[in-house]
Amino acid sequence: MDILELTENINKVQSNILASCRRCGRTDNVLLVGASKTMEQDIIDMVDCNKLLSVLGENRVQELLAKYKEGQSFEWHFIGKLQTNKVKYIVDKVTLIHSVDSLALAKEIDKQSKKHDKVMPVLLQINMGKEESKSGFFIEEIENAILDIQSLDNVKIEGLMAVMPICDKENTIKLFEQLKAKWCELKDKYNFKYLSAGMTNDYELAIEFADANIVRIGTAIFGKRSYDGNI
Numbered sequence: 001m002d003i004l005e006l007t008e009n010i011n012k013v014q015s016n017i018l019a020s021c022r023r024c025g026r027t028d029n030v031l032l033v034g035a036s037k038t039m040e041q042d043i044i045d046m047v048d049c050n051k052l053l054s055v056l057g058e059n060r061v062q063e064l065l066a067k068y069k070e071g072q073s074f075e076w077h078f079i080g081k082l083q084t085n086k087v088k089y090i091v092d093k094v095t096l097i098h099s100v101d102s103l104a105l106a107k108e109i110d111k112q113s114k115k116h117d118k119v120m121p122v123l124l125q126i127n128m129g130k131e132e133s134k135s136g137f138f139i140e141e142i143e144n145a146i147l148d149i150q151s152l153d154n155v156k157i158e159g160l161m162a163v164m165p166i167c168d169k170e171n172t173i174k175l176f177e178q179l180k181a182k183w184c185e186l187k188d189k190y191n192f193k194y195l196s197a198g199m200t201n202d203y204e205l206a207i208e209f210a211d212a213n214i215v216r217i218g219t220a221i222f223g224k225r226s227y228d229g230n231i
């Protein structure tokens with residue numbers, strides 16, 4: 001992957017994002033997060049030096065720590081399964097945690113953020129397909145989770161993140177519409193900013209049918225991964 005290919009991929013994704021917004025009459029911004037898992041340091045440095053993306057997301061603490069350098073031109077988001085015992089390594093390095101999936105995790109983020117005198121912005125993760133292999137709250141449980149977590153002083157819920165089951169286009173659209181209904185209800189009630197949904201295979205649908213305003217894209221930007229991490 002060279003700089004030309006990387007730039008071209010990013011431009012293509014950005015123009016697809018704009019086209020999706022146009023199709024459904026949206027004029028607000030959609031934030032593109034580059035999901036950089038398994039990418040080598042030279043790729044990260046290329047993004048950094050050329051200011052190709054404003055945010056990169058990692059789903060493993062160890063990989064984030066390896067790639068993190070002070071003064072990088074982009075921000076880091078944490079987007080994957082976060083174990084409570086690893087929260088302390090990342091609270092001072094990331095600007096948004098997408099993947100809060102339990103009260104216990106939120107409490108640990110609160111505790112560690114307090115030590116840094118920081119209020120950590122987070123999203124609560126919804127498991128849209130109710131899959132056992134994936135974490136996250138069920139959509140029916142999400143409001144109770146919000147009520148529990150919003151009382152923590154050093155955590156600020158900025159919105160929701162969805163993980164989707166692998167299914168055909170028709171069912172993906174159905175789930176995104178279900179997500180959108182919940183999102184519309186909750187964002188006004190709790191003054192939320194972000195809905196993070198959509199990956200390489202479904203980001204255009206997430207923008208059009210769920211009103212997602214953060215998409216997390218790996219493959220379409222960085223190419224196919226030779227090995228894969230769990231989401």
Ligand SMILES: *Cc1c(COP(=O)(O)O)cnc(C)c1O
Pocket residue numbers: 035037059079080199200201216217218219220230231
């Ligand atoms: C890897 C990953 C992505 C990006 O997946 P692609 O299909 O390669 O775009 C998005 N979100 C999470 C949580 C991931 O782990």
